[in-house]
Amino acid sequence: MEWLVVTLPSVIVILVLTAFERRAGHSSGDWWINLQTFAVSTFGAFTVYTWIKPWQAGSLIDGAALPPWLAVLLFVLVQDLGENLFHRIQHRVPFMWDMHSLHHSDPDMAVLTTYRHFWADRLLKTVTIWTVAGMIISPTPLAAFSYLLISQWHFVAHANLDWNFGKWSWVINSPAYHRRHHSSDPQHYDSNFAGLFPFYDVVLGGYNVPEGRPETGFERRPRNLIQLLAWPIVGKRHNSAPPAEQAAA
Incomplete structure (x- = not known):
């Protein structure tokens, strides 16, 4: 039942966005591999991922002691900051880039690219940023559920659509903003890391106003489940250097 509660909103959002993609005449990316990645992630949710739990001991801030709206706001901001920092590390540390490059290998970023992550990424997040977030603020049930719903925006950001928020691109992630991050053009490397809120990129560096419709993906990408796993x-045979090193070269 818990899996259904978590998955059903995602399925609805994916179907709606896929309809928008088709109406706009855009492809759904490497959809078959992305569906296999989703299957691997679902399998992991009932097996490997259950072995390691996020931090559940004491926290610096007791979310339950805050007004509900503030507990939600702080938890979402802390989680997204952690995601942004983790994402930056993925683009700088070679062994983490070797895993994360799977996400960037989709030849045409689309809504299902959201699922295109190496299976070990979630384990690393559990013992790093999710643990640190739990140490900072303990999530209330409302905060955790709110973050689950707000996180559906990741599907919007990856959608193969030309949505661009223009001068407001620093407020919330958009398909145009995130497509630049997935761009195969070296001039666009190491930019637009935001998960939900690009204002973290403004503060931490890497913010760029999206423009145009750059190509995405690598020449080499997984062709079957074995290569995916x-x-x-x-x-690594295709690209052993993280984008940060390539951008600096």
């Missing part, structure tokens, strides 16, 4: 080895 062993991507850090398979993908």
Whole structure:
């Protein structure tokens, strides 16, 4: 039942956005591999991922002691800051880039690219940013559920759509803003890391106003489930240097 509660909103959002993609005449990306990634993630949710739990001991801020709206706001901001920092590390540390490059290998970023993550990424997040977030503020049930709903925006950000918020692009992520991050053009590397809120990119660096419709993906990408599961080895043959190093070269 818990899996259904978590998954059903995502399925609804994906179907709606896919309809928008088709209406706009855009492709759904490498959809078959992305669906396999979703299947691997779902399997992991009932097996491997249950072995490691996020921090559940004491926290610096007791979310239950705050007004509900403030507990939600702080928890969402802390979680998204953690996601932004983790994302930056993925683009700088070679072994983490070897895993994260799977997400960037989609030849045409689309809504299902949201699921295109190496299976070990979630384990690393559990013991790092999710643990640190739990140490900072303990989530109330409302805060946790609110973050689950707000996180559906990741599907919007990855959608193969030309939505661009223009001068407001620093407020909330958009398909145009995030497509630049997935761009295969080296001039766009190491930019637009935001998960939900680009104002973190303004503060931390890497914020760029989106423009145009750059190509995405790598020449080499996984072709089957075996390559998907062993991507850090398979993908390394194509590109062993993190984007930060390539941008600086």
